[in-house]
Amino acid sequence: MKEILVLYYSHRGSVRALAEQIAQGVHQVPGVAARVRTVPRVSTVCEAVANDIPDDGPPYVEERDLAECIGLALGSPTRFGNMAAPMKYFLDGLAGAWANGTLTGKPACVFTSSASLHGGQESTLLSMMLPLMHHGMLIVGLPYSEAALRDTCTGGTPYGVSHVAGQAGSARLSEHEIALAQAQGRLLAGYALKLAVSG
Template sequence: MATEQPYILVLYYSRTGQTAEMATQIGRGIARVAGVDTRIRTVAPVSPDTEASLPPVPDSGAPYASRADLEKCAGLALGSPTRFGNMAAPLKHFLDGTGDLWLSGALSGKPAGAFTSTGSLHGGQETTLLTMMIPLLHHGMVLCGVPYSEQALHETASGGTPYGPSHWAGTGPQQKLSDSEKAICQTFGQRLASLALKLR
């Protein structure tokens, strides 16, 4: 019986598409590492509507993440737009339901990191990345950032931090990812995939 190739789960929430594009760029970095697959998944939005009103599969974009996607991953890239220096509610809602994975230690020892997109340049990129790391630490995951050996960290005029990839989307028309932001995302994905193979 063939064994399934290990994969990095790129799990994100995106409202305007910028965080989703970062997920795609991270996937490109993962693809540079032989022996590791990419699985890109999103989470459903949350609503005060208490009746089931969303289809089980989104109309477009990445499929919704399942618990099995998270449990069986070899590594995790967690992405969200910034909401007052923290992750968006839909992603937090998904993570809040993973207590049994914490209890069983299913994610312990696996590499993980965070990425974010903000409307304003100083709109909480670093605090969002750091606060997103807290549940990863509780799960016993090994944190992965972006080392300064990545030249784009020295050249970026928008997003990008050693704590993880970030993007400055702007408060008006959405700005596309810069070349530096793309390079940082790809380096992050490649690093996560390499670490996942070493830690298996």
């Protein structure tokens, strides 16, 4: 069974909820499964370390997860129009994977969540694409052929699925956000499978 790595950092649960729906979409493609992973938090205290195993949710990502996947869905909350520090810290540590071409030629998509509708979702999605392009990955967007992208009044962009959490930080996804997250998972898995078979 070929696997898509669904890798995320989530602070209040919104990005995790999107990751779970993307994984649902991946599982809708025959012959492909989702491997869901997260990254640990970072601390301003240099001596602080995270437990080897998270208290809840999926395990922390390892470099072998990158090597074994045929595609990558990358998610982070929006922090001032950019990805959150834990995701950036993880990506910054992938010099070995970059040198070895571990991700070269594999498809990838990105996803995010913010408190407000205009909270920097699109710039965050674009910022997450940049390191993936340096790794030689092929970026998969979310086309307007997905009806929910035209109809949504909540999250969703052509750069990747998104969620609007509101000031209370609600992780409850809208109907359109769920549809778009699953569509993004199906699209990524479909492209990844075709590339894996032809490669």
